[in-house]
Amino acid sequence: MAHAILGITLFVLFAAHHLLNMRWFRMLGRGRYNTQRTLFVAIDALLCAAMVLMAVSSVLMSGSVFEAAPIRTTQFARDLHLASSAWGFLLMAIHLGLHTRGALSRMRAHARNTAFDYVQLLLMALIALAGVWCFADSGLLGDMLLLGTRRNHAAGVAVSFARYLCVVASVCIAVYGLFSISRMATSRRSGKQ
Template identity: 30%
Template sequence: MNRKMLFRLVNDLVMTLLMLIAMAYYITGNMVHEVVGVVVLLLFIVHNFLNRRWYKSIFKGKHNLRRILQIGINLIFLVTMIVMMISALLISNELFPFIPINNDMILRQIHVQTAYWGFIIMAVHIGLSWEIIINSVRRMTRITGTSRIRTIALRILAVLIVAYGVQSSFEGEMGSKLFIYNPFGWFTDNSTLRFLIDHLSIMGIYVCGTHYTLKFIHKQQKREEKQSEIA
């Protein structure tokens, strides 16, 4: 693996973990939340700079169902992140208190709701690129061959992560957080580590769901291409 790809993976991994820490607002406190948020903003800018060629290629080439989904999700994720970060700057109490906002209740609601939706969309965004990520990790670890045992073990692990993620999603009332704004916050007694594990498992639901949906779409497209060739 070249250094540029390794840097991209590290940048995205750190950004993902920090976004999850930023979501643990009632565990970390406001100052940590804002500092982490600024770091996430910088990493997000780096992420988009490294992937700037993708924006130039949006209207080029063939647009099949997979690519249309990828473009749509990526653009929605971009807009969600921009709205979340702008609202964060406007309601900042620690790092940017000089920004005059008289009534920030609406901005707080926008920030919180876009944060939770951004969390889900981010997981789908990762799922769209999961095959690329896995191939990059294989090259980095020099795993070139295939192993049926390894494949089965990884699929069992994926099922366990999804199962735990579903449980964590219900226990954490994730559905309510997406559609209902609670001005008093969603309090939790979990530690930061438990919070990260729970939310990583919830991400696993959407990463796995997106990845295997794309594999299904790819197989269907191949089947249709073969049928058209036979006809």
């Protein structure tokens, strides 16, 4: 029941987030689409699809919350729920990374050419590596690819939450790193011309 209530709350927050950002939807048909804007829209569209699949599959597989519904629980609905949840989690992390890369850029700019610059890079690298390990250990990839991997749930809620938070932080760092590399490559190309 707690899982169902948290899931419904997540979907309500997702819907509220979109209602509060209706201006973004109105702007979709305006302006030019460069690589960055196309990436933003593609990630958001995929995230929206994953959230809808999560909601639909939860109704299809729920026994206690939607027991009045004339739908029988199936293994397909459970698999679809696991896959859409895993993809939704990763896409939310990428979405967050796209929105936090400006803050990471400012943080890096303030530390540039100081002693903290190397400490900051080392911390980011350690967080990224820890996030990769947590992602591999979490079983998310198995859920994303419908491989049916088993997880060790003995760690507890706090440890599991910390692991997923580490995955999100590493994805944000990866998005920041990819944009930084892209920006450097673009500036080098424009400098040679």
